[in-house]
Amino acid sequence: MSETSDAQPLQPLIAALRHLPGVGVKTAQRMAFHLMQRDQAGARQLAHALVHALDTVVHCQRCHTFSHQPICPICSDSGRDTARLCVVETPADLAAMERTGAYQGCYFVLMGRISPMDGVGAADIGLAQLLERALDGQVQEVILATSFTTEGEATAHLVAELLRARGLQVTRLARGVPVGSELEYVDLGTIAHALVERR
Amino acid sequence: MSETSDAQPLQPLIAALRHLPGVGVKTAQRMAFHLMQRDQAGARQLAHALVHALDTVVHCQRCHTFSHQPICPICSDSGRDTARLCVVETPADLAAMERTGAYQGCYFVLMGRISPMDGVGAADIGLAQLLERALDGQVQEVILATSFTTEGEATAHLVAELLRARGLQVTRLARGVPVGSELEYVDLGTIAHALVERR
Numbered sequence: 001m002s003e004t005s006d007a008q009p010l011q012p013l014i015a016a017l018r019h020l021p022g023v024g025v026k027t028a029q030r031m032a033f034h035l036m037q038r039d040q041a042g043a044r045q046l047a048h049a050l051v052h053a054l055d056t057v058v059h060c061q062r063c064h065t066f067s068h069q070p071i072c073p074i075c076s077d078s079g080r081d082t083a084r085l086c087v088v089e090t091p092a093d094l095a096a097m098e099r100t101g102a103y104q105g106c107y108f109v110l111m112g113r114i115s116p117m118d119g120v121g122a123a124d125i126g127l128a129q130l131l132e133r134a135l136d137g138q139v140q141e142v143i144l145a146t147s148f149t150t151e152g153e154a155t156a157h158l159v160a161e162l163l164r165a166r167g168l169q170v171t172r173l174a175r176g177v178p179v180g181s182e183l184e185y186v187d188l189g190t191i192a193h194a195l196v197e198r199r
Numbered sequence: 200m201s202e203t204s205d206a207q208p209l210q211p212l213i214a215a216l217r218h219l220p221g222v223g224v225k226t227a228q229r230m231a232f233h234l235m236q237r238d239q240a241g242a243r244q245l246a247h248a249l250v251h252a253l254d255t256v257v258h259c260q261r262c263h264t265f266s267h268q269p270i271c272p273i274c275s276d277s278g279r280d281t282a283r284l285c286v287v288e289t290p291a292d293l294a295a296m297e298r299t300g301a302y303q304g305c306y307f308v309l310m311g312r313i314s315p316m317d318g319v320g321a322a323d324i325g326l327a328q329l330l331e332r333a334l335d336g337q338v339q340e341v342i343l344a345t346s347f348t349t350e351g352e353a354t355a356h357l358v359a360e361l362l363r364a365r366g367l368q369v370t371r372l373a374r375g376v377p378v379g380s381e382l383e384y385v386d387l388g389t390i391a392h393a394l395v396e397r398r
Contacts, residue, residue, distance in 0.1 A: 008294065009256045009265045016248035019241030020219075021233040022226070029291055034220040036252060036265060037310050042218030043249050049215035050246035053231070054239060057208045066208045066235060092228055095207065111236050 010036060062133060064126050065091045065109040074098075074107060081105040083140040087130065087159060089113045089147060097145060105143070108133050113146055113155040122158060134163055144172045209235060261332060263325050264290045264308040273297075273306060280304040282339040286329065286358060288312045288346060296344060304342070307332050312345060312354040321357060333362055343371045 008014075010032045017028035035043035059065070060072035067073075074080060074094075084105030088094050094107050110125040134142055142163050146152040160170045176194040177186050207213075209231045216227035234242040258264070259271035266272075273279065273293075283304030287293050293306050309324040333341055341362050345351040359369045375393040376385050 008290075009267050010252060010290070013248040013252045016241070016245040019234070019238050019245055020230050022229075027221075030221075031219050032252070033289060033291070035218070035249070036256060039218050040253060042215070043253055046215040046218055047246045047249035047253070049212040050234070050242050050249075053209060053212040053235060054242055054246075057235060068208050090232060091207075091209070092232070 059111075063094075063107045063109055064111060064129055065094055065107065079104075082138040084143060085134055085139045085141070086143045086145050087156075088145045089152065089155070093145065093147075106139075110146070110155065110159075113151045114158065115151045125155065127159070127162065130159065131162065131166070134168055135166060139168065141169045141171060144170060148173075148175060258310075262293075262306045262308055263310060263328055264293055264306065278303075281337040283342060284333055284338045284340070285342045285344050286355075287344045288351065288354070292344065292346075305338075309345070309354065312350045313357065314350045324354070326358070326361065329358065330361060330365070333367055334365060338367065340368045340370060343369065347372075347374060 010029075013032045013036075014025065014028045017023055017031050018025065020028075023031070035046075056068055057066050058068075058070065060067040060075055061070050062075040063072060065072055065074075069076075081104045084103075085108055086097060086103060086105055087108050087110060088097060089110050089112065091109060094109055097103050097107070108126075108130050110127075110130070112120055112125045114120060114122055114125065133139075142159075144156040144159060146156045146159075156172060160172070163170050175190070175197060177183065177190060183191065209228075212231045212235075213224065213227045216222055216230050217224065219227075222230070234245075255267055256265050257267075257269065259266040259274055260269050261274040262271060264271055264273075268275075280303045283302075284307055285296060285302060285304055286307050286309060287296060288309050288311065290308060293308055296302050296306070307325075307329050309326075309329070311319050311324045313319060313321055313324065332338075341358075343355040343358060345355045345358075355371060359371070362369050374389070374396060376382065376389060382390065
């Protein structure tokens, strides 16, 4: 046991906590202290949950989302419309789409978006798998539901190019004024888009 | 396996991550996604570090800080001045004192401070152990090095009352203008204290 680990027995835990996104050394110290001093049961639960997720969660072979089975419940649901494929960035986005209850088609989860700032390029999101999935002979329309941020738009643009080149119909979620918002407080870019795309 | 765990396979991990202080459900989702999608090695390292810390780290029987041994390296160092006992809030504060190189005495780590807002009362910090430690017959001066915040001051006040009632000499770290600061940018309370306690 080294001198350092004796003087700072929580050092390995603090270093490991820094793998969490957005956690610097001060936050990691605070987390380690809290877990060891105030919530050891929570710490053990976290360790078990990590190991359990690592050992049991895989990617669905069709839509690429996280799943306990090789094919996720949505992809194996025979009641879904196989002619429509909705492309989202993350499982959280898929869950948001599902909560609307307005969509009965299938999904493809990119598990990311193109973001040069974070070193995520076109090769790092599942474009090859998406292409294979979209060209299964049943999909007629691909609905792009990536974020309406710079990175999400760039991702949507790239995916659209790729799929249109293969002769697929590609649509994008409508941009516009959010339901329930007062026009006065909506940003100008959104109003401008809503005006151009008025119907 | 329930319907819910199938639809949200990361749910147990997200719930466990919320044991970390300051982590809400959105942050926990982001952390779980990041670990599973981008840093599985880091996730496994974190699980191991948690279990290792829980299984090997104990409180030093004399100073109460985190330690791998029943008596920590500082408490078992025969070169330390046993007549002086410095009371700090956390192991991080102890480490800060050590880094100054200006203190050769012993420590007692409260592992917290009185904070009614967070439900931490006088009974939750190690006052009984501190009293026992301070009355070992060797300690002549107890130096209070709790934070100069409302909670830290309240803690220092309570500890001072308790120890002075037992006839011990109790001192507090000096309040004043931080080294290297320009007076113009120092807050007024600090300047006022520095003026009153001028020497």
